[in-house]
Amino acid sequence: MARKKKILATPEPIRPGDEDLGEIRNIVGFHIRLAQGAVYRHFTEAFTSLDLTQKQVSMLWLVGDHPQIAQSDLARRMRMDRATTMAVVNRLEARNLLERQPSPNDGRKHALYLTDDGNQVLSSAKALINQHEEWLKSRFSDAEVSTLIELLSRIHGWFPTD
């Protein structure tokens, strides 16, 4: 069930004059969206071979870290609603990377766990993530990376605990 998509288009290069964005350049939300777009494109190119999206990798990662996690727990941690979570889980299950089990404690919940394929793919994905993050972090000092994560955490509500 592979995607037909082959190579990802990168935006056309900036031309002289394009820099003038007007007042919109002071809108924080605009910059977050553009940054997410840039990261998304680089991520998708990096993961062409594995054919995984940001969301799918995040989910594999979290299930790997928390075996037997329920979908509702996943949804809260990834800040998604149940229906969206369902869609992502379905895709990963269809590719035999992840499976559902009945939860022993709560009949309403399903416990999620990675298959052998899922563990193997996650391992490859983490290696690719490291390369992708290197591309992303290379423009920042370590202190700037910490600052950026801290500022972004204030927006999405997670506070990394070291």
Next chain:
Amino acid sequence: MARKKKILATPEPIRPGDEDLGEIRNIVGFHIRLAQGAVYRHFTEAFTSLDLTQKQVSMLWLVGDHPQIAQSDLARRMRMDRATTMAVVNRLEARNLLERQPSPNDGRKHALYLTDDGNQVLSSAKALINQHEEWLKSRFSDAEVSTLIELLSRIHGWFPTD
């Protein structure tokens, strides 16, 4: 051609224990995606009445600032490819907020401009954006806002010129 969607679901509140994100908390891309998601949800709630997306508002704003702009110019400034730009322009044109004119200089290009409705909607949108940005910026000092914009600009490639 209004959307059927009425009210937007917000993610369920965080529970004790959810804070443990494991190694993934050090991934910058993960935080950018979560932050964009939070901003997206608040934006969509704020723009329920106007029924506009982030992309649509950005486009109206840029066309308002640069009348007669061509789609290809818009695409470069918003870091989108032509097909995606086309889709957004089509939606705005279908709602009579924006129109295409043949460009006087270059027969290949179409000049875009806002209709009277478009100008009116943009005006309302800017007022809503100010409220939305206030929500976003309230958690930062002015210096932190500048820092955040500067750091994000290094990712998406735009360097605000004051």
Next chain:
DNA sequence: TATTGTTATACTCTATAACTATA
């Protein structure tokens, strides 16, 4: 009643590919 998972439905964004018209 509340929670969890599920299914059906729909819209936006993003992108590829191929085509036409113009420069």
Next chain:
DNA sequence: TATAGTTATAGAGTATAACAATA
């Protein structure tokens, strides 16, 4: 040849709504 716009197609993410099973 290169650029600009267009159309067709498709996958992923996001969401609403309604339902069944369980707590």
